[in-house]
Amino acid sequence: MSTIKAVRGTRDLLPPETALWNRVEQTARDVFRRYNFGEIRTPVLEATELFARGVGEETDIVSKEMYTWEDRARAASEKAQSLTLRPENTAGVVRAYIEHKLGDTGQLQKLYYIGPQFRRERPQKGRYRQFFQIGAEVIGPSSSGSESPLRDAEVLEMLAALLDALEIPRASEANDWKGWKLQLNSVGSSTDRPRYVAALREALLPVRDRMCPDNQRRAETNPLRVLDSKDEADQEIIDALPKIADYLDDASKDHFAQVLAALDACGVPYMVNPRLVRGLDYYTRTTFEFTVDVGLGTQNALLGGGRYDGLSEMLGGPRAPGIGFAIGEDRLVLTLQALEEAAAASAGEVSIMPKLDAYLAPLSPAQNAAALSLARDLRSSGLSVEVGDGSFRLKKSFETADRVARSIVILGEDEVAQSVATVKTFASNEQRKVPFADLRMALATE
RNA sequence: GCGGCUGUAGUUCAGGGGUUAGAACGCGGGUCUGUGGCACCCGAUGUCGAGGGUUCAAAUCCCUCCAGCCGCCCCA
CATH class of the missing domain: 3.40.50.800 (Anticodon-binding domain)
Structure with missing residues (x-):
């Protein structure tokens, strides 16, 4: 008789590795507490509609990576409902914000979560079908300051503080750039972006046939993705494409400039990457990604996030601008393990386990x-x-x-x-x- | 979803048609009756990922599946 194994893309976390997971979570909770964030726990199960409307019907996540099924009706009067194992947590948090009328408090909401997410992708190191995210969201009515560039900078500065607390070095010449790097960009408001995408589509039309097959496909399905293509031969064409920065309205430009000025004042290093794009539809204006070149191989995005000023309205709620991020906890642990291994190798020692009394x-x-x-x-x-x-x-x-x-x-x-x-x-x-x-x-x- | 590589003791790995499948570490016992770290000696490791096929004979060759890893895609 064959034995039953953990399903593909899922895994058991065992001691002593779980001690590291606990340390990561404890450190995160402590940092979040100091920045006045409170914990929120939302269900693993949500209505499929939430992600279709929030994350976007056309995204890869929603169109081919979700665990979705029809939950049978319990009574004749009840309709069967399509349910989905959450592929990310921001939509759930905003759903809860709307459902509990948190906007009516008039207060800025600062919420964090730690929990499993599910995506049906091909498993690889740093990419699992059940994976854990540590994330936080700042959301509220505009009058609570939720739209302020100070919020963007605070969130980014908090992330730098968290990575510092975990002793992940900042990338520098001294460590051969093997540390964390922050890239950010502004993808514009909900009116800027469609204008830009239309311009991009138009600019791609005459040059499409000269690009690699992948980019030809992207030009059709998701033109923004052409921007972060790594194909060498296509770089010249991509460089000549219209820049999102030229399509931002004055308010968006000014907002982004203020975010950068605040980061400078806090001493948080960053690189503006005009080609940085995100895979979820709800992002507006500031978007960012922290990458790290140790332990992760090709999955080098440690965390990502950005503003979602229109998400609440897309879900039928009040206007509630917000900004947030999600850290890939599995990837964070992998990074820490790689750093620990490198340190132990250079010190010629194995790390010591804490001993009982x-x-x-x-x-x-x-x-x-x-x-x-x-x-x-x-x-x-x-x-x-x-x-x-x-x-x-x-x-x-x-x-x-x-x-x-x-x-x-x-x-x-x-x-x-x-x-x-x-x-x-x-x-x-x-x-x-x-x-x-x-x-x-x-x-x-x- | 596509392409490639790999699955052998608890772990890291060797063996690549031939009868009883190995090493190291770890584990159990002994030298040593209530005193460890060292050393030496002895011992047990196992459906060779699963199923099918070729063959007198398969861990080894072939096929299918499953899983992991690498790249693509995508993303955290």
């Missing part, structure tokens, strides 16, 4: 009960403790203890009878007798 070693099964009872006391006082088994030889207990703990507590017949344990601390190699009552102090201070 004590390992209790009963010498025979007769001491098992006493050992577990003592472990209970120590654990309840906050110490981390592992308990062996009386069937283990002392030699094995020592080997195990040395691997996982800072001290070994030996419990033989005499020790249990007198309530005095034999304690040996590995670092100092010092052994002594400690009354049970003093064990907590002895183990904690060492």
Whole structure:
């Protein structure tokens, strides 16, 4: 009989790797707290319509990557509903914003989320069918300042702070540009963009036949994507295409200039990339992407985001400009692991796991009960403790203890009878007798 | 969705038609009766990814499927 395996593109995260995931999430929560963000948790399941309208019917994500099915009606009076496993979380957050009338509070909403997302793509390193995103959104009525370029700059500065806190270096000459890089662009308002796309389509018409097959297809289906084509031969043609910057209205231009000025003031390094385009329809004005060249191979986009000033209205809500981002948590972890590996290789050391405070070693099964009872006391006082088994030889207990703990507590017949344990601390190699009552102090201070 | 590479002990990998499938690390035991890190000795590792085919004989050759990785596409 064949065994059942995790489905394609999904994976189990096991210790000790999960400790790194927890560290990443803890660091993110701490940074978000300092910037006044609160956590939001939205359902994994949403109405298909949400993504069709928010992300865009024509995008790859919606047109061919979603897990969608007809959920059967429970009663004759109820209609079957098309449901989808969320492929991203921004649409869900904005849906919740509208549903709970958060705009009526008049307050700026600063929300963050951490959770699984689903896209049915071909799996690869850094690209999974169930993957995790850490994201945040700033949204509210215009009167709350949600449209201010200060919000854009604050979000970008917060991301730089998060990556700094995780000790991912900034790309520089010193580290061979193996760090994070911020690229940003303005794709214009909801009126600028259609004008630009129309101009782009027109400009592509006469030159289309001279480009590679991929770009010919893009020129047809998604002209913006031609801009970030890597095809060498087509670069000259692409350089000559109209620039989005020339189609921005004055308000958008001024907004972008103010974002850049604020970033300069905060010392956040960036590169303006006029060709940066995003794959989701809801983006307007400021868009950005952080890339990193370690550990990710070809999937080097660590996080992406931007403004979505018209999204709430597209979902039938009030006008509620916003800006947000999503970090690929899987990719972030992959990056940290690659950096850790590189550091360990250059230091010639393996990274050390945090050790338990004590390992209790009963010498025979007769001491098992006493050992577990003592472990209970120590654990309840906050110490981390592992308990062996009386069937283990002392030699094995020592080997195990040395691997996982800072001290070994030996419990033989005499020790249990007198309530005095034999304690040996590995670092100092010092052994002594400690009354049970003093064990907590002895183990904690060492 | 397209193209390429790879699937062998828990892990990292060798073996590339021939009878009993290997190494290292790890694991269990011993030298060493309540004292580890070192050393030496012994031991167990397994549906050779799954299914089918060719052959006297398949881990090895062929086909199909599954999975991972690399590139494309796309994106976080």
